[in-house]
Amino acid sequence: MQGWKPIFKKELADHFSSYRFIILFSLITMVSLIIAYMVGVTIKQDLEGVAKPKFVFLMLFISRGVVFSLVQFVAFFGPLIGLVLGFDAINRERNEGTLSKLLSQPLYRDAVINGKFLAGVVTISIMMASILLLITGMGLKIVGVIPGVEELCRIFLYLIVSIVYISFWLGVSILFSIIFRSIATSALASLALWIFFSFFVSMGATVVANAAAPDANSSNPEAMVRNAKIQRAISLISPMVLYTYGTATVIDPTRKTTSTMVLVGPMEKISQERFSGPLPLSQSILIVLPYILSLIAITAVCFAISYTIFMRREIRSL
Amino acid sequence: MDEQAIIETEDLTKVYKTQVAVDHVSFNVVQGEVFGFLGPNGAGKTTTILMLLGLTEPTSGKVRVLGVDPTRDSIKVKGMVGYMPENMGFYGDLDAVQSLKFIAELNNIPRDVADERIEAALRTVGLADEARKKVAAYSRGMRQRLGLAELVVKEPKLAFLDEPTLGLDPDATNRMMDLIESLSCEKGMTIVLCSHFLHMVQRLCRRVGIMIKGKMVAQGPMDRLAQEKLGLGAEEYTLEELYMKYFQET
Ligand SMILES: Nc1ncnc2c1ncn2[C@@H]1O[C@H](COP(=O)(O)OP(=O)(O)O)[C@@H](O)[C@H]1O
């Protein structure tokens, strides 16, 4: 690990002074604030004359603004942050001839990737934390409700999962910047993968499920369940779906399952009816834990591939 | 003269897939000298240097640099040895001081020591007045001098300079060569110099190695090689004649 610190420091400074980061950050902050504002105003209107329900603060995150809720917005556009921070991490240094200079200093090769990845993760964390803080502050002002401790815990947990999710995409883009020499190619490849997982996986899941269980309609509930199961299984290969499931019950305590209603088994239904109140935090965490762990696992896999390629490659072809 | 060998190689070989880039090369570089490492493009000079730094693994053969095997302990070697790659790149959005600070941090040089060395290095290479300009705005000559400043800050015992004068105008070339000479004389750095400016090499070096198509065809004191090959005395030959003689023979 020797030597990652100076690289980390330099990368961090680079990120925060780069135009592309500043533009993206302003854009995402702006959209988030607009959504939060619209949702906040609606909530305030709805709350008038009504006793304050539990978890009203979290509604800021899960209610739809115009098209998106905040959670959906991050699920969809969050990856862009990761991609933008990493798509030229290694190949730019290679093309500009700074990589061989860097590697001729007394450091291990992995220090370069580690330093860059960590700097990206810290940048992502600062960015997400400040956005969530801004939204929370705005919620306080508009809705006029003070979030409870549990709500804050849930928001914090949501922050952590979001950071892991965006870091996965950072890992993907760094991997592409190692594989591809050309910056344009690695940028395109990252975008292509993002589009694939964001649009085509769910589309493909629907197509496959309909082909496998074609007679899914209300008169044939068995086929409908099968259809939904297949669709869910396939769509789980998408990190976006993993993330959506992984944050679902954390940020929305009234949800008790990550499945759609069709998929809820009879026992689950009984238990749900028995506890009509919101899920306690610990239960919410238990439900989403597998998804969060999967997210961490695919990030680690991505990182491991980057590692092996970068460590093994002949210096002249780096 | 202290004849302690700083670099020793024995039958050093590097094969890229099918191509033999370096073919059983054995040579020594002695403490304190400027060693002229000559050869046409593609001869395998850069590949040899990369193996000496532990940046690429030899296919076979033995290497020792400053008493360390770079294949085993590359970090240790890279800590003691400076390297100026051919076509060295710089971070364009840093200025000279920031670039040098980064190098100092990578080498674990304490900040106060680094600050002193950076100031001195910038004065040595004549960049003190442009120290706060972004490197992106530097001319090629200035960049190469900044590259030398990085070496000065690192203060290695041994430095590899891979074609440091490539693409420089005659004035900048002269300046570069004077700087290299001062590194050797004033700092006592041992230098391995790859260059095609043979009259400069002749001025700076006493011993040379000539590599052609992966083989070291000649090495030793220039005067002796000239005596053997051309039958000319110390003042009568040019390195260019000597080099061309070897080149035509292979
Ligand atoms: N990554 C590589 N893969 C295959 N062959 C290579 C690679 N790098 C260099 N070579 C070959 O090795 C030989 C030596 O190259 P090099 O060491 O750069 O020579 P020099 O520095 O003397 O000009 C050349 O013939 C070159 O084509």
Ligand SMILES: [Mg+2]
């Ligand atoms: Mg070369």
